[in-house]
Amino acid sequence: MDGTMLLGVEGIKKTILYGGTAEMPRFITGTKVTFHFRTQLCDDDRTVIDDSKVVGVPMEVVIGNMFKLEIWETLLTSMRIGEVAEFWCDVTHTGLYPLVAKSLRRIAEGKDPVDWHIHSCGMANMFAYHTLGYDDLDQLQKEPQPLYFVLELVKVQQPSEYDRESWALNDEERLKAVPLLHGQGNKLYKLGRYQDAANKYKEAIVCVKNIQHKEKAWEAPWLKLEKMGNMLTLNYCQCLLRMEEYYEVIEHTSDIINQHPGEMKAFYVRGKAHIEVWNEAEARADFERVLDLDPGMKKAVKKDLGVLNMRMEEKNEEDKVKYKGMF
Numbered sequence: 179m180d181g182t183m184l185l186g187v188e189g190i191k192k193t194i195l196y197g198g199t200a201e202m203p204r205f206i207t208g209t210k211v212t213f214h215f216r217t218q219l220c221d222d223d224r225t226v227i228d229d230s231k232v233v234g235v236p237m238e239v240v241i242g243n244m245f246k247l248e249i250w251e252t253l254l255t256s257m258r259i260g261e262v263a264e265f266w267c268d269v270t271h272t273g274l275y276p277l278v279a280k281s282l283r284r285i286a287e288g289k290d291p292v293d294w295h296i297h298s299c300g301m302a303n304m305f306a307y308h309t310l311g312y313d314d315l316d317q318l319q320k321e322p323q324p325l326y327f328v329l330e331l332v333k334v335q336q337p338s339e340y341d342r343e344s345w346a347l348n349d350e351e352r353l354k355a356v357p358l359l360h361g362q363g364n365k366l367y368k369l370g371r372y373q374d375a376a377n378k379y380k381e382a383i384v385c386v387k388n389i390q391h392k393e394k395a396w397e398a399p400w401l402k403l404e405k406m407g408n409m410l411t412l413n414y415c416q417c418l419l420r421m422e423e424y425y426e427v428i429e430h431t432s433d434i435i436n437q438h439p440g441e442m443k444a445f446y447v448r449g450k451a452h453i454e455v456w457n458e459a460e461a462r463a464d465f466e467r468v469l470d471l472d473p474g475m476k477k478a479v480k481k482d483l484g485v486l487n488m489r490m491e492e493k494n495e496e497d498k499v500k501y502k503g504m505f
Contacts, residue, residue: 187249187252190271192253199259200260205255206336208337210337211333212238212333212334212335213239214329215228215329216229217279218326220325224326227318230282233286237282239251247274250327250329253267254331258331259332260330264326264328266325268324272323272324273322275318276319277310279315280311280315283312352386353385363379364413366378375417379410379411379413383414408438411434412431415427424451427448431447435448442468445468449465
């Protein structure tokens with residue numbers, strides 16, 4: 179084990195545990211770095227809080243792409259391929275780790291890495307702390323502390339050596355990708371490939387949200403992105419309706435309605451989801467609001483109310499059979 183060394187950055191100490199065998203890689207903007215990481219507390223037990231090898235999937239970062247935990251770029255660009263090194267980082271560099279770790283854990287669990295459907299703006303933003311869904315990360319967020327990162331550099335790829343996915347794009351590229359993804363989603367929806375269409379819409383939504391969070395809430399650029407994101411979310415919800423994911427539709431459309439109570443299509447889509455889960459009163463209230471906002475929807479709403487009446491009759495008959503003889 180080599181001795182501890184400094185990287186010329188205050189608050190970081192590096193110890194090489196296993197030296198790499200290759201030449202020092204070339205790191206430029208757009209270079210993709212693949213690595214394993216283990217995060218440990220600075221307690222007597224060196225408690226492990228995250229370990230990519232346990233999950234079985236290495237991490238990928240694109241240099242210069244404003245990854246939330248920027249210090250990892252500094253650490254990785256000091257390494258050779260095959261090298262394993264331990265880095266002690268003080269709190270000035272670890273404050274955002276809980277947010278990053280939450281996203282990584284959600285990916286490992288097969289969930290969305292970000293809660294893209296949740297709006298964090300207005301008065302609620304004045305209260306920064308909220309639960310991350312993991313007790314250990316909540317504690318780190320409340321009381322930031324130094325951490326150890328043990329990194330193993332697996333692979334380094336230059337921009338021309340890999341196909342760039344949307345997460346690896348810069349903001350300008352993301353903005354250009356949104357209409358392309360939207361169009362692909364529309365084509366897949368028309369073909370009846372609802373899961374594939376949903377994936378395209380979701381990818382576009384994440385692109386929009388990644389740009390939007392850098393804008394000042396409720397100002398013109400933010401509002402433009404908000405409108406774009408809402409349209410994509412409603413398209414995504416149309417796919418979910420076809421896939422019978424009704425409660426998720428209600429969740430996403432309610433988020434939009436809470437922020438934009440004049441969004442007619444959100445009420446309409448939510449009303450259709452309420453029909454499918456026998457929420458009669460909620461469905462009627464949503465369709466009534468649709469007609470308030472757009473009387474031109476009268477024919478469509480009449481048809482949907484007919485479906486609602488039929489579904490409720492079917493449910494009532496099912497309930498009669500189900501509970502017959504119980505009392």
